[in-house]
Amino acid sequence: MSEILLVVDMQNGFMPEKCRHIIPTVIKLIERFLEAGKLVEFTKFINTADSNYVKLIHWSSLIHEPETSIIDELQPYIHNIFDKPYYSAFTENFSSFILINQISKIYLCGVETDSCIFKTAIDSFERGIEPVIIEDACFSAGGQQAHDAGIFLLKRNIGKNQIQMSNQILEKIS
Numbered sequence: 001m002s003e004i005l006l007v008v009d010m011q012n013g014f015m016p017e018k019c020r021h022i023i024p025t026v027i028k029l030i031e032r033f034l035e036a037g038k039l040v041e042f043t044k045f046i047n048t049a050d051s052n053y054v055k056l057i058h059w060s061s062l063i064h065e066p067e068t069s070i071i072d073e074l075q076p077y078i079h080n081i082f083d084k085p086y087y088s089a090f091t092e093n094f095s096s097f098i099l100i101n102q103i104s105k106i107y108l109c110g111v112e113t114d115s116c117i118f119k120t121a122i123d124s125f126e127r128g129i130e131p132v133i134i135e136d137a138c139f140s141a142g143g144q145q146a147h148d149a150g151i152f153l154l155k156r157n158i159g160k161n162q163i164q165m166s167n168q169i170l171e172k173i174s
Contacts, residue, residue: 013067
């Protein structure tokens with residue numbers, strides 16, 4: 001059984017002040033996973049001018065640098081970045097990586113709990129890969145209500161035991 005920590009979309013354009021409180025927890029998780037010899041991977045959302053994000057919801061952010069860059073605090077930890085043009089991490093490249101590395105469990109942290117974390121967790125669940133959402137290492141630019149809505153729906157759709165706090169994860173990893 002191979003496990004990874006997936007750091008989802010912690011990019012300049014997704015990290016307003018209200019999301020930044022998760023950064024120390026994410027760093028602590030990354031360091032512990034790396035110390036334990038486990039994989040830590042990153043995703044990066046890149047929007048396009050002709051996307052449905054622009055056409056249907058009139059959201060045209062994260063098309064260019066520096067918005068698309070991973071935040072400075074996480075730069076030293078980056079090994080792989082999986083670019084993605086939509087909510088889910090499950091692009092062709094990421095799906096191949098998961099298969100090649102025989103990943104059976106994905107720990108998720110980062111942003112946005114109500115969209116990118118949510119969709120990646122659901123896609124993981126439907127592929128037979130166990131998703132674990134690290135609740136205090138995720139947040140949404142939409143604020144606490146959006147984060148809580150994502151957690152509520154994840155508990156309902158993938159199981160309440162799949163939502164854990166960082167201290168629970170850190171105890172298991174040590």
